[in-house]
Amino acid sequence: MKKIEVIQNILEANETIASRNRQLLNEHKVFCINIMSAPGAGKTSLILQTMKLLKDKLNVGVIEGDVASTVDAEKVQSEAQAVVQINTRNMPESCSLMAAMIESALKSMPLDNIDLIFIENVGNLICPSEFILGEHKRVVISSLPEGDDKPIKYPLIFIDADAVIVNKMDLLPYVDFDIAAFRRSIEGLNPKAEIFQLSCKTGEGVEKWCFWILEQIKANVTKQ
Amino acid sequence: MHELGITENIVNIALTKAGEAQASKINQINLVIGEMSGFVADCIQFYFDSLSKDTIAQGAVLHFELVPAQLRCRNCSTIFTPKDTLWACPECRERSVEISKGRELFIESIEVE
DSSP, X not given: OEEEEEEEETTHHHHHHHHHHHHHHHHTTOXXXXXXXXXXXXXXXXXXXXXXXXXXXXXXXXXXXXXXXSHHHHHHTTTOSEEEEEEOTXXXXXXXXXXXXXXXXXXXXXXXXXXXXXXXOOSOSSGGGGOOOSOSEEEXXXXXXXXXXXXXXXXXXXXXXXXXXXXXXXXXXXXXXOHHHHHHHHHHHXXXXXXXXXXXXXXXXXXXXXXXXXXXXXXXXXXX | OOHHHHHHHHHHHHHHHHHHTTOSOXXXXXEEEETTSOOOHHHHHHHHHHXXXXXXXXXXXXXXXEEOOEEXXXXXXXXXXXXXXXXXXXXXOOOOEEEXXXXXXXXXXXXXX
């Protein structure tokens, strides 16, 4: 019997494809944001509101990841330059998007006519934290009805986020959500993350988030 | 939940390495998995049994070295093992921490003949 030393990251295959995706996006000057949250936190609503506000400034494409259905793709269709729906039901991972799924989605997008791609990940706070997709920024949404303890229960996804959005701020008078405690948790886990408080329903705070996106795109172009 | 894709990678890596070494059978695969990586050893074993069928990895023992979580306080640099989910530093009580160990996920070695 012989022992062969391997020391190989098991996620390497995913990470290799992710860096290929990133390179392709950069070649076409496309900025890409991976939006993650629990189901119902407002990923689709945020993407819709953002596209409406940035309509005159950016051409936006959307990659929708869901276990099943094209419900979300239909919702964003009218505002987006291009939409690709990925159904993960029959894939090796049904609970998260993986880099290979994004690689094939990018093939059917007119990248030269797009400035920004939102990847709407599968609604889940656990699995998407393990898989990078080639995105430039990772964004997590928490919404008030979920409670302020999500960063304590699902720390990994918040640790790797570039920005954290607190959505459904219009519900603050009706739910017990301690904003200060939530912010403290995020700042403890990930002091670099930007935190945005907004409501996709009323539109309050969305402008500030859009401004952040524009800044990130500018910084990325300068960097290249 | 998301162990199927991971286990496919494990089988692929092990078969490639065994092939390079011209091995005829894989007896054991030694894995290092961090407590916080979110992967469940029993799930990996379950998928492994079906994915390795009819390959030279069939019947191989999966050995898991589980790495406990270890945190580092950003305030006073104390390294500690979290006792609860609040992740407060036992020295200064600050809840500003980074993970120093526990996110590992790699194949350390394979044993072949």
